[in-house]
Amino acid sequence: MMDFPSGVKSHIFVSWLHPFKEQRLVVVGGKKMAVFDELTEEKLFLYPHKIEWQQRIPVARKAEAEVVPIEMSEPLRLECQHFLDCITNGRTPLTDGYEGLRVLTILFAAQESFNNGCRRVVIDRIEREKTRRENIFAHPTAIVAENCEIGKGSKIWHNSQIQDGAQIGENCVIGHNCFVGAQAKLGNGVKLESNVDVWDLVTLEDYVFVGPAAVFTNDMNPRAKYPKKKFPHLGKWIPTLVKQGASIGANATIVCGVTIGKNAFVGAGTVVNKDVPDYAIVVGVPGKIIGWMCECGNKLLFENNKASCSKCVCKYHWEDEKVVFVGRRAEDLHKS
Incomplete structure (x- = not known):
């Protein structure tokens, strides 16, 4: 089923397995119906059928079909001739490449609707999704939600998931098996190595590096029985901020509520439970400052x-x- 802004609705049924060969197009208007039937000698018909109301009951008044005379000729020959005429006279053909693109868009929408339980698909959304897909790379196994924001040039690798509402800047790299939550924000040039989950209210500014299996949190006292969304009076999620250029090593744990400063460096396996100043090198459990690092990564x-x-x-x-x-x-x- 297709809905058009004018209110027109259409139903397309195509099957190679149908027991009867049919090539028929029916257009229902306000006063008549037009029928194009490829398998009959006369191809085009008008049916002036009417509906009359008798005692509040609709009664169909069917009338004889009106044959619309059309010149019989070979369709492929006409198409080729029209194409040559357009080249000669510089006209836009009736069915050009853009028309073909529109046809493919509809077919793609029909397939997407079928794959998702015949749910409604809006063509404009497909065009937006197509444009977004052209500007980013998403591996076929990645799950990228419809209403997330992903900047140009970003790459999303195997088995990663981006939720609705997530914000990802330009030229980011999301490694395999990563997760970006609905309220997470990633700036430009952020790089997540494999197995990193960026939960809601975690913000990574521009050019933040996160090593493999590093852990972010957003709940200081989690309970499976009392989730914060359902029991807000028991607490709330806590934001975490990682400032521009900071690096977080593999398997580090970032306790929620902290701020990691600009160009700071968190060593592998470190547990960060308090704020980290700009340019600081932090290692250990819990993390302690052992030195300072240049923005280029040199001590x-x-x-x-x-x-x-x-x-x-x-x-x-x-x-x-x-x-x-x-x-x-x-x-x-x-x-x-």
């Missing part, structure tokens, strides 16, 4: 509250118990 060594990265052109100051990015060394700018 910083401070002397007299100053540090310059030995691998790039960045320099830093130690001010008010925190690392502050100062700029780039002027003498090395030409190397960057």
